Amino acid sequence: MSVTAPAGFRAAGVVAGLKPSGRPDVAVVVNDGPLDTAAGVFTRNRVQAAPVQWSRQVLADGRLRAVVLNSGGANACTGPAGFADTHRCAEHTAALLGIGAGELAVCSTGLIGVRLPMELLLAGVDKAVAEASVTGAGAAAEAICTTDTVSKQAVCAAEGVTVGGMAKGAAMLAPTLATMLVVVTTDAVVDPPTADRLLRDACRTTFERVDSDGCMSTNDTVLLLASGASGVSVAAETLGGLVTDTCADLAGQLVADAEGSTKTIAITVTGAAGEQDALEVGRAVARCNLLKCALYGNDPNWGRVLAAVGTTRAAFEPDALDVAINGVWVCRGGAPGEPRELVDLAGREVSIRIDLHAGATELTVWTNDLTDGYVYENSAYST
Amino acid sequence: MSVTAPAGFRAAGVVAGLKPSGRPDVAVVVNDGPLDTAAGVFTRNRVQAAPVQWSRQVLADGRLRAVVLNSGGANACTGPAGFADTHRCAEHTAALLGIGAGELAVCSTGLIGVRLPMELLLAGVDKAVAEASVTGAGAAAEAICTTDTVSKQAVCAAEGVTVGGMAKGAAMLAPTLATMLVVVTTDAVVDPPTADRLLRDACRTTFERVDSDGCMSTNDTVLLLASGASGVSVAAETLGGLVTDTCADLAGQLVADAEGSTKTIAITVTGAAGEQDALEVGRAVARCNLLKCALYGNDPNWGRVLAAVGTTRAAFEPDALDVAINGVWVCRGGAPGEPRELVDLAGREVSIRIDLHAGATELTVWTNDLTDGYVYENSAYST
Missing domain, CATH: 3.60.70.12 (L-amino peptidase D-ALA esterase/amidase)
Known part of the structure; x- marks a missing residue:
């Protein structure tokens, strides 16, 4: 209807x-x-x-x-x-x-x-x-x-x-x-x-x-x-x-249903100083091609999350950043946390949680992985 | 040496x-x-x-x-x-x-x-x-x-x-x-x-x-x-x-030698009001995944160039934009120009020329196409 x-x-x-x-x-x-x-x-x-x-x-x-x-x-x-x-x-x-x-x-x-x-x-x-x-x-x-x-x-x-x-x-x-x-x-x-x-x-x-x-x-x-x-x-x-x-x-x-995607990725930014900061961080991570390729390959490459966070102007200290992928806190205080081998990326749904430890704001930005299917659809779109 | x-x-x-x-x-x-x-x-x-x-x-x-x-x-x-x-x-x-x-x-x-x-x-x-x-x-x-x-x-x-x-x-x-x-x-x-x-x-x-x-x-x-x-x-x-x-x-x-690339793309922004404007436009176009996929597919999709230019704060009028791909002015005044079929994208070198008609500054930003090879290399990098 x-x-x-x-x-x-x-x-x-x-x-x-x-x-x-x-x-x-x-x-x-x-x-x-x-x-x-x-x-x-x-x-x-x-x-x-x-x-x-x-x-x-x-x-x-x-x-x-x-x-x-x-x-x-x-x-x-x-x-x-x-x-x-x-x-x-x-x-x-x-x-x-x-x-x-x-x-x-x-x-x-x-x-x-x-x-x-x-x-x-x-x-x-x-x-x-x-x-x-x-x-x-x-x-x-x-x-x-x-x-x-x-x-x-x-x-x-x-x-x-x-x-x-x-x-x-x-x-x-x-x-x-x-x-x-x-x-x-x-x-x-x-x-x-x-x-x-x-x-x-x-x-x-x-x-x-x-x-x-x-x-x-x-x-x-x-x-x-x-x-x-x-x-x-x-x-x-x-x-x-x-x-x-x-x-x-x-x-x-x-x-x-995003073009060529195999993952739906929820990037939750928490501990942000405000909505603007949280959004900037969420979007920077959502736009990181390297991370999106890694997730396509079921690789919990949290270093690429930190590298993307580091490009923003949001309030945070690099050595205070925590990152969890599908519930496993693989990064604590900007350094390795739990073993990445514990992360199960087999399903379509991926959750990335980034704690900036800089405030009380939390929000979620949604994105997809970057796949050869995406490349194919968008190189063949008009030809 | x-x-x-x-x-x-x-x-x-x-x-x-x-x-x-x-x-x-x-x-x-x-x-x-x-x-x-x-x-x-x-x-x-x-x-x-x-x-x-x-x-x-x-x-x-x-x-x-x-x-x-x-x-x-x-x-x-x-x-x-x-x-x-x-x-x-x-x-x-x-x-x-x-x-x-x-x-x-x-x-x-x-x-x-x-x-x-x-x-x-x-x-x-x-x-x-x-x-x-x-x-x-x-x-x-x-x-x-x-x-x-x-x-x-x-x-x-x-x-x-x-x-x-x-x-x-x-x-x-x-x-x-x-x-x-x-x-x-x-x-x-x-x-x-x-x-x-x-x-x-x-x-x-x-x-x-x-x-x-x-x-x-x-x-x-x-x-x-x-x-x-x-x-x-x-x-x-x-x-x-x-x-x-x-x-x-x-x-x-x-x-x-960029990862997985098949094209070296020179984006020349001309007629810009200043270096900052020209750089912002060049980078916006260089970062447009849709365009980079199109070029991988040898598709002179100039609409994606305009869509990327439109995301910037640079000085320009949308209906004054000209775009040439490999020497063919496929877009004139923000609308279709020469036939896109004239564009030869067979080689590795691609030149995109964007005239903002807003000043006298010109500079070139370099990028690559987005390919399944890039996706493969970056999904397999650590695994």
Whole structure:
């Protein structure tokens, strides 16, 4: 169900022929109201795809009636002609739905630097709008996939309101492995400023703590649409909790399906002086190619963890650092601790715990191992 | 010849048995004077190996009589016991040479977090000191190799002075793929403050512009030793030019032999507002795993170049960016330019040219592709 689990939403996913594989590639999510509250969080990359530029603009008033999404082409680095393509797609979709183009967000994912085949895309939109229904969430989630091996969907509910979500990609808002697109829906009654705050808070502690390969997409988009169709208004913290839980669920699915990965690595930084320090350390470790290769080879190479921590400005003393891998404290006081042979790295889940002994803050950043599968997928992506 | 090409130097490389492979693993470089001028540049990693801590201290007065180096163990993250090992190695070597331990630098490379087998190391030092000669440079360069497939040596000379150098590793002072150790020697007459300035300048535009995999070692060390044995004092610019040329030669050899690489990638940033901007852009592109995988697959994926540029704070307008790959301007004004099919990526050398159109600064950063060979070497390194 995902995005159509909350009352007031229809969705569809269809084959438009944008992907050479012939798999579904165009989706719509329609909010039938009564409310049209919406919020969005976008990539921080300064090179932004045409659909990101468009969706930012139309979201300025905190209102959306629908989203049209396509895989098979990112429409990024396509210049003014690419922006005109996004505009045309929005106008076309809005006309079919009887709404204004300014009430509709556009999301695209796929190759950068290539124009979209507009006739195929618009014909696909015709089909998707015609098919949009309360049972279309699964098809929509399928249609936004690129290198994803499974579609990502989640639903949370409490106190009479429901939150649903779908996602594609395998990473995050700032750095990302492939473009991350996320649509979260709810039937709660909520105003635009609150929706904006709740979505930003949810992203900060979920998608923004996944860093699969340190790369930042030109197209990352997370949208929240609220229909108000439940007629129920819950406390902001309650709705925020549901939105965060939905995003956390989807973020977990993204990292579990990252390109070529064989490990899901949870890097927990503890004893940090503050959130900024903890995040900087977590990300530095998450981006260490040498460590990610070692973990792929089931090698608990904690020296590479310390070398990555040492590149940060966080508060810590090198000879006070402790590191545990899968529960074994292999490094104590910056020197060897328990025997590394005790570490069992056979499974997919890897936990790395780094104690900075510099404060009371703890948080977790998620990443993946670096594998020949990743190299293969990303060297063959466009050829 | 390399480090023994300048007059006043002896060197040796021997098998001490630190490496399971039985390849040479201990080297010495001895400066017989008359001068003992020296300078050093070290890793900026806050987690620093014992030999780095030692060598920093003994170099405070700008004087060195010798360097002892070992592969087969980095002596990093080994705590106070590891520092005592370095101290003991320095005392032992100095006694053999009839100098003070404070006149001797120590360099180590290999696995992090493991103590050195001291009896083997000290017996190796005995052998190396006994064998040190003016023909020992090649053996010394061999003995510091780890995953290097060839040893790295260079010689430059002008106006009666000679500069020689050896290096191991495949990267740089800040980020590095594996530890980089470099010893540069000269018979020029030069004082410590000048030597320090010339070495720092040389590193800034050579080793510090190589970024093979974005990782920063705990052990990186570049040493310059001047014997004054030529009796010749040349202008500082002349000597600086020779030192820089020697470092540039060695840096080129490092990037040509980077772990698992099939491409040497020169990223030239032009039209930058300043050196800081140009460096930030060059490094961001050099660290983009997605781009490095694409180039491994002979895919001129310029969109990934733009996506990396977009993560920086450099001055530029996204719709003014031009990108050429191997001479073909595949991106003009942030949008598609010449057909990507024109780009020939068959050879090892790849040139990426990025014009920011924001100023007059140009510089080049060097990196490698990301390959399954890199993944293999770094997942199997310690296991």
